[in-house]
Amino acid sequence: MKKLIQVFAALFALLVASAAYADAGxxxxxxxxxxxxxxxxxxxxxxxxxxxxxxxxxxxxxxxxxxxxxxxxxxxxxxxxxxxxxxxxxxxxxxxxxxxxxxxxxxxxxxxxxxxxxxxxxxxxxxxxxxxxxxxxxxxxxxxxxxxxxxxxxxxxxxxxxxxxxxxxxxxxxxxxxxxxxxxxxxxxxxxxxxxxxxxxxxxxxxxxxxxxxxxxxxxxxxxxxxxxxxxxxxxxxxxxxPCRSIDELNAAERARFEAERADARALLEAREDEMREARADARLSAQMAVMEERDNAMAIALILLLIGIGAGYAAIQLRQQSRLNPEGDATAQMRTMVAAGIAGAAIIGTVLIWITRPGYSEIEDRVAAALEELELNGGESGPPVSLAGDGTLICTLVPERSRITGARTDDVEFSWAADGCLNGRTQYGMTNGEWSRVLVPNDEAAVSVNTYDPQTRTFRTDRYLLSRSQMQAAREIRSAYTPPACGVLDAPRILGEQQSGVLAQLPSRPNERLVYTCEAAATAGAADEQ
Structure with missing residues (x-):
């Protein structure tokens, strides 16, 4: 029911945003x-x-x-x-x-x-x-x-x-x-x-x-x-x-998408937890049966060895007494006594060792833990994990249903990304509130662009703000007052994040255009094209 309410709420937000339809900006x-x-x-x-x-x-x-x-x-x-x-x-x-x-x-x-x-x-x-x-x-x-x-x-x-x-x-x-x-x-x-x-x-x-x-x-x-x-x-x-859609509509759609993804993630987590509970119960039952069977087998073998030891010991005693009554006995009788005594000793020692080494009840928990660890290793997500470090060369493709475009170009974007926020080995991105970004203030265009990249989801986004001449002049003056740090400079992401804050503070509350791209490794993209 809770998930159904969330879906209806997201749809309602989307309808309300759709009514706004356009932006006077x-x-x-x-x-x-x-x-x-x-x-x-x-x-x-x-x-x-x-x-x-x-x-x-x-x-x-x-x-x-x-x-x-x-x-x-x-x-x-x-x-x-x-x-x-x-x-x-x-x-x-x-x-x-x-x-x-x-x-x-x-x-x-x-x-x-x-x-x-x-x-x-x-x-x-x-x-x-x-x-x-x-x-x-x-x-x-x-x-x-x-x-x-x-x-x-x-x-x-x-x-x-x-x-x-x-x-x-x-x-x-x-x-x-x-x-x-x-x-x-x-x-x-x-x-x-x-x-x-x-x-x-x-x-x-x-x-x-x-x-x-x-x-x-x-x-x-x-x-x-x-x-x-x-x-x-x-x-x-x-x-x-x-289609002409407002930023409010896109934001509502993004919230709905985020809520749906979060609901899916929760459902997946709950299903995984149920699976692990069932697996733990099965593993415990299996471990209990195996341990009990091994204990029973060990005790049975120990009992057999004990009986053999007692029988061999009794035989050795009897042979020894016969040897005393008949000192003239041959060496064969003495040899039989020694063999019987050896068998008795070995059987007793074997009985003790088997009894000591039989699996204890604590072995059950150890085997359950080992079974669950193996299940975790073999039952994870299929496919290669998403790299949170450098992804190398990426090709990013526009997602029209998540974008709002009035005049910007929509070509594919190609770049190489490093774990320290360096793009193409030359352009440093800033880090603000956990987000990689770069603010672009061109001299030949009446628009400020804010590029962001999320390495976890491999999502590249450009927000474009179409500004008046006076607004662009103010943005250019702020931009000319700082020099972005080069790639590899100590603490470069934080420094650039602080430098860009002045331009960001001058921008309107929402952009005129938003271009959202999904990115994949260039080699993967090439293989997909060949297919």
Missing amino acids: DVEAAARGVVRVVIISQNGEELVPVTHGSGFAVTPTKIVTNAHVIREALQDDTLRIGIVPSEGDDGAFGRPLAVSPRNDLALIEITDDAIRLPPLTIAGGVGANLGEVSAVGYPMNVDLAQGLEISDIFNAQPPVKSRGFLSGERPSRQFDTILHTAPIARGNSGGPLLDGCGRVLGVNSFGADSNGSDAEFYFAVSLRELLPFLRANDIEPQTNAL
């Missing part, structure tokens, strides 16, 4: 790759914004928007295209690479090499559950409500995020679109429509006609249009078709 992270696309005229030295829309990065320097957003700039060579990122103080000009009015798509390249944007990940398709979505962009009505002057659009500002639900896919205006209810307005055009994991489902384009009132339904150019457009222009975007 993913939409926030994706929004950092959304830009304001400004059409600019020049009056002498002064740059004057004419109108604007939105766009999003598909590579660090290439941006997707709507064709109608840049239409004026294509028809008037006095107008230029400006790109204003959501973070930082830098803006840049862009040049059109491709325009497709048929499906309202355009591709722009940033001309300033100093500006690089975090590319958004493209979803594998529209989910069948028609779940919650977010529209991200720069609606003009929000600018007006904030009292912003038109010149203020040159300043970096976070994009506006609105939420709604998918209403279906349908062709409209000669191209495939997605119908949704996440409010958009003028200025949102070209911005992304995101799923709950911050992945692009479409490019927002226009709203439904609602007799002059705000439209309740909105249209985005679908992936059926976007992906062929990008590939036709030699861009292979980041795509991810895995």
